[in-house]
Amino acid sequence: MTSGIDLEMSFTQGLQNLGLSHQLAHLLWIPLPMLLVLVAAVIGVLVTVWLERKISAAAQQRIGPEYAGALGILQPMADGLKLLVKEDIIPARADSFLFTVGPILVLVPVILSWLIVPFGQNLLISNVGIGIFLWIALSSIQPIGLLMSGYSSNNKYSLLGGLRAAAQSISYEIPLALAVLAVVMMSNSLSTVDIVEQQNTAGFLSWNIWRQPVGFIIFWICALAECERLPFDLPEAEEELVAGYQTEYAGMKFALFYLAGYINLVLSALLVSVLYLGGWGFPISIDWFSSLIGLSIENPLVQIIAGSMGIVMTVLKAYLLVFLAILLRWTTPRVRIDQLLDLGWKFLLPISLVNLLVTASLKLVFPMTFGG
């Protein structure tokens, strides 16, 4: 496998040629990918919000946002601007400190998890060895923020919403982690880069979705539940709880919850594409493609095309899944809380355990196809 384009090395090399020290060049490099990913996450949210409004309108035979920009494409920006200038209200009897910290604690772990999302061979912030495990660990911080905001609002609906959110997030984390574990077992690595590379040996035929169909479905259901998307949006069930833990929030603090929800959705879609749909890989093998146009894979042109196509492929796969999630939201009714917990504990958990066991035995029997 070739190392591909290494932007960091060329950037620091370029700065060192300008006469800066190695350390200073490295220091200048560090914030760049973080900023880039932050911007990418926010733009991803804006696109998702626009898609959500347009697709929901289409599902209900409305037009949807129309006047802000062509096809209403600037509508999410207008929404964001409105939330930005709104008054920041803290209820009189609320605990103002916890009330402020809560939304931050919900948003920060979600953004931190983008650390491990790869858009290409070297196109990720940090190829940490524990990779996907870091995401599972970080997403377990979120319930604390939800409980905090639910408690500090001093409102019974908020408290119930917070408790529901935490309960839901805890119960779906387990089948989610078990589904991920089956993938990790096949690729012998926790690193997201290794997981993608192991899937890109023979085009789309080697994607994990063919080897882990059950795991894929479990992961997707759990990801939707973790994002509190509509078959599973009980924490903010309007008819029962007003708006759940975000009832008392307004302005930018509400926007933080909103942002965290959508960033989490995009992140989950990206991770499904990384774990099961071959990440940045093409449906056809890149080696075969480069030999077709008669250029070596080491050729800079091929590398640049492959790199940019990798980003496009990752984003495309992720947005197909986002589209699916939006369609699901506007076409399915909400489950009851006991149905939700039954589904998590009595159905998904045993199934994911069986899936893990079957994967392990298949790995022993067919080490070639299931990663020996």
Place this chain on the structure above:
Amino acid sequence: MNLAYSAELICFLILSSIIVAGSLAVVLLENIVYSAFLLGGVFMAVAGLYLLLNASFVAAAQILVYVGAVNVLILFAIMLVNKKEKLKPIEGLKTRKILSGAICSGLLVLLLRVSIITKWNIPGPASIGEKATERIGEHLFTDYLLPFELASILLLMAMIGAIVLARRDISNEPSKINDFNNGKSLTEKEIPLLSENTLK
């Protein structure tokens, strides 16, 4: 003194001051909810210390287990039973506080003495970085197999115990639950809030 070393030193100082101040606040604060949230903060700072020691797997496991499970459960327990009632003043609270303070500071002096007297092997063994996950797995399935299995049996026992305790509808007669005629409501203590019968 290079960049990496000074960054590490600054991180260490910040993290350890968070841990010390946070743990003191966990013990000393009157509001139990604040204590619980601060406990989560302390756990996260400890995970940060592990990260500084190049033990990223242990750090992630620390967050997953202590912050994601233990602390959330503590918060759950506090919020489900959070009754706003005045606690009865305990007799002789002052002497109790002084006594426990003295014991704790004695322990602190003992630990400080140990940490000063011991000849630490500085610098310690080179860290294996990303290989640590594999190494932990190897140890768990070879020389630490027995403690690992014993711990899992302990957890299984705790789980079965929790299920038995939670399914109080076995001991409670079904008619007692939702008996609104006799003025009993779900908030009364002997009726479980989330038993099978209430959900159906």
